[in-house]
Amino acid sequence: MTGVTATLAMTHAGYVAAGWLASAALIGGYAVSVVRRGRKLSRQVPSEERRWS
Amino acid sequence: MTAITPAGTSRGTSPSGAPGPGPVTRPTVPAHTGSRGTRVVGWAAVAGLALLLLYGLVVSPADVEMGDAVRLMYVHVPSATYLYVGCFITTVASALWLWKRTPGWDALAEAGAEVALVFSFVVLLTGSLWGRPTWGTYWVWDARLTSTAVLTALLAGYLALRRLDLDPDARSTRAAVLGLLLVPNVVVVNRSVSWWRSLHQDATLARIDPTIEGDMLVALMVGFLAIGLVFTWLMMHRFRVAWLEQQADRVDLDAALAARRAEASPAAGAAGADDRDGGEVPA
Numbered sequence: 001m002t003g004v005t006a007t008l009a010m011t012h013a014g015y016v017a018a019g020w021l022a023s024a025a026l027i028g029g030y031a032v033s034v035v036r037r038g039r040k041l042s043r044q045v046p047s048e049e050r051r052w053s
Numbered sequence: 054m055t056a057i058t059p060a061g062t063s064r065g066t067s068p069s070g071a072p073g074p075g076p077v078t079r080p081t082v083p084a085h086t087g088s089r090g091t092r093v094v095g096w097a098a099v100a101g102l103a104l105l106l107l108y109g110l111v112v113s114p115a116d117v118e119m120g121d122a123v124r125l126m127y128v129h130v131p132s133a134t135y136l137y138v139g140c141f142i143t144t145v146a147s148a149l150w151l152w153k154r155t156p157g158w159d160a161l162a163e164a165g166a167e168v169a170l171v172f173s174f175v176v177l178l179t180g181s182l183w184g185r186p187t188w189g190t191y192w193v194w195d196a197r198l199t200s201t202a203v204l205t206a207l208l209a210g211y212l213a214l215r216r217l218d219l220d221p222d223a224r225s226t227r228a229a230v231l232g233l234l235l236v237p238n239v240v241v242v243n244r245s246v247s248w249w250r251s252l253h254q255d256a257t258l259a260r261i262d263p264t265i266e267g268d269m270l271v272a273l274m275v276g277f278l279a280i281g282l283v284f285t286w287l288m289m290h291r292f293r294v295a296w297l298e299q300q301a302d303r304v305d306l307d308a309a310l311a312a313r314r315a316e317a318s319p320a321a322g323a324a325g326a327d328d329r330d331g332g333e334v335p336a
Contacts, residue, residue: 020128034291039084
């Protein structure tokens, strides 16, 4: 619990939270877009071209 | 031959293209870029990120000078490292594309540049947010910050070039030439703190006596591991997307050629019939 209390009481908490959350949103959003593009394109291409399947 | 329906199921056809006797017993191939490998790396990345949250926000102590703002380092420094790795992959793959002309190298170069661009945004964002409490400003036209912004612009330019409506081979060649410039630019970014007077701190780890130790060093290493796994997962998926884009272009081109041939063949047949009916036949 000490660690959690220290985390809540950290200095510059706004900057730290903004940095971590924005990074997660950027990378997470990009990951979702890549997976979606992959699903869409996979439907247009013959299965034998999807060598990883 | 196998025809793919929109739902991803396959129907058998004879070698001549005529429909076969019925559905093939082959299992349906899922229409996505995932595989056993991406799932293993993906779950490892999730575990790594959970560990990074624990070490970066709870276990690691605050810095004596920077306070808790140092916790941004656990995202910023590994992201910068994988930005460099993405650029390195693009440059090497571009060189190999120019040499071998293998489509896989072209796809790898594109994947590396796009993932590197995402990491460059993370680096600029976390760097600005770290700079405000430590330097008193979000941005300054310092050597390290400016050269990183130039590298980001170069990556964006590379990807814009890849979207030009050109012959695919010419487009890939032009992009590959630009891709060769990424690693020299990374060297400038990396050495900028020693070549010019900079507000940015020197290397923390790449020296004989690292200026970081204990739980902070462990948290940074966990950051390298977790973000490295995320980078690997993104690269695997993005490479497959680039590969699929190439195949989809080829499928579209084949379909367009087939349509043109179908349009042309009745006309050619009619012209042939006219000739046989009394038209002049060249000697």
